[in-house]
Amino acid sequence: MAVIAHLRIPAASFELGRILELEASGTVELENMVPLGEKAVPFFSVSDEVRESFEENVENHPSVERIIEVTRHDAERLYSLEWNVGRDVFLQGIVDLQGQLLSATGTVRTWEFEIRFPTHETLSEFQEYCSNAHIPLEVGRIYNPVRPGTGIWYGVTQAQRETLVRAVQGGYYSIPRQMSTQDLADELGISDQAVTERLRRAIETLTTNTLIAMEEELDEEFEPAQES
Known part of the structure; x- marks a missing residue:
C-alpha cells in the first residue's frame, strides 16, 4: 500500500x-x-x-x-x-x-x-x-493516503491547498464561472500560469492519493485467487 x-x-x-x-x-x-x-x-x-x-x-x-x-x-x-x-x-x-x-x-x-x-x-x-x-x-x-484520519491533506501542499480552496470558494468551478484564473492569480499574488499549475497538481495529487489509490487497493483485495 x-x-x-x-x-x-x-x-x-x-x-x-x-x-x-x-x-x-x-x-x-x-x-x-x-x-x-x-x-x-x-x-x-x-x-x-x-x-x-x-x-x-x-x-x-x-x-x-x-x-x-x-x-x-x-x-x-x-x-x-x-x-x-x-x-x-x-x-x-x-x-x-x-x-x-x-x-x-x-x-x-x-x-x-x-x-x-x-x-x-x-x-x-x-x-x-x-x-x-x-x-x-x-x-x-x-x-497512508488512503486511510481516513491519517494524512488529512492527502499529499497536497499548503500552496496548492490554498489555491484550490480559494478557487472553489470563489466560484472558479461554478457554472457559470464566477472567478477567472487571472482573478485568482491577483488574489494570491502569483502568475496565472502558477495558478493553473497548482490547481492541476492539486487535483492530480488528490485523485491519485484517494480515488485511484482506493481502487487499486480494492482490486488487489478482491482479486480472484489463482487456481492451482
Missing part, C-alpha cells in the same frame, strides 16, 4: 540543492519536474529579493546547461532548469525506487520534500539507499 513521507535533508547534500544555492532570506518552491528523455526539467519559483544572486549562482554552476525565466508576476518568478538529473544521487534514488515527488521547498540550509512511495518497504529501501550514499535524511510524518 502506498505511503507518503515528509523528508528533510541539508541543501548541500544533493546536487539540485547545491545548484539552487540561496541567500539567507530566500526560498525556492519546486512547482513541477517534467521528464524529458534522460533528463528531468524542474520548474521552480523564486522571490525577486534574491533573484539576481540566485540567477548568477545557478548560471555559473558546472552542472547547469540552461536556466530560463518562464514567467514573472509581482515579486515572484518562475524558472525552468536544464540539467542532468542522473548526477543527483538523491533525486535519482527517488526515480529508481518509483517514488513520486509531490512537493519540495528549499532554504539556504535545508530542503523539505513530500514523496509518495509505492509501499512502506520501498520507503525503507530509500532510507537505506540514502544512508549508503551518506545523505543525512530526516524522516518526519509518514502516512
Whole structure:
C-alpha cells in the first residue's frame, strides 16, 4: 500500500540543492519536474529579493546547461532548469525506487520534500539507499493516503491547498464561472500560469492519493485467487 513521507535533508547534500544555492532570506518552491528523455526539467519559483544572486549562482554552476525565466508576476518568478538529473544521487534514488515527488521547498540550509512511495518497504529501501550514499535524511510524518484520519491533506501542499480552496470558494468551478484564473492569480499574488499549475497538481495529487489509490487497493483485495 502506498505511503507518503515528509523528508528533510541539508541543501548541500544533493546536487539540485547545491545548484539552487540561496541567500539567507530566500526560498525556492519546486512547482513541477517534467521528464524529458534522460533528463528531468524542474520548474521552480523564486522571490525577486534574491533573484539576481540566485540567477548568477545557478548560471555559473558546472552542472547547469540552461536556466530560463518562464514567467514573472509581482515579486515572484518562475524558472525552468536544464540539467542532468542522473548526477543527483538523491533525486535519482527517488526515480529508481518509483517514488513520486509531490512537493519540495528549499532554504539556504535545508530542503523539505513530500514523496509518495509505492509501499512502506520501498520507503525503507530509500532510507537505506540514502544512508549508503551518506545523505543525512530526516524522516518526519509518514502516512497512508488512503486511510481516513491519517494524512488529512492527502499529499497536497499548503500552496496548492490554498489555491484550490480559494478557487472553489470563489466560484472558479461554478457554472457559470464566477472567478477567472487571472482573478485568482491577483488574489494570491502569483502568475496565472502558477495558478493553473497548482490547481492541476492539486487535483492530480488528490485523485491519485484517494480515488485511484482506493481502487487499486480494492482490486488487489478482491482479486480472484489463482487456481492451482
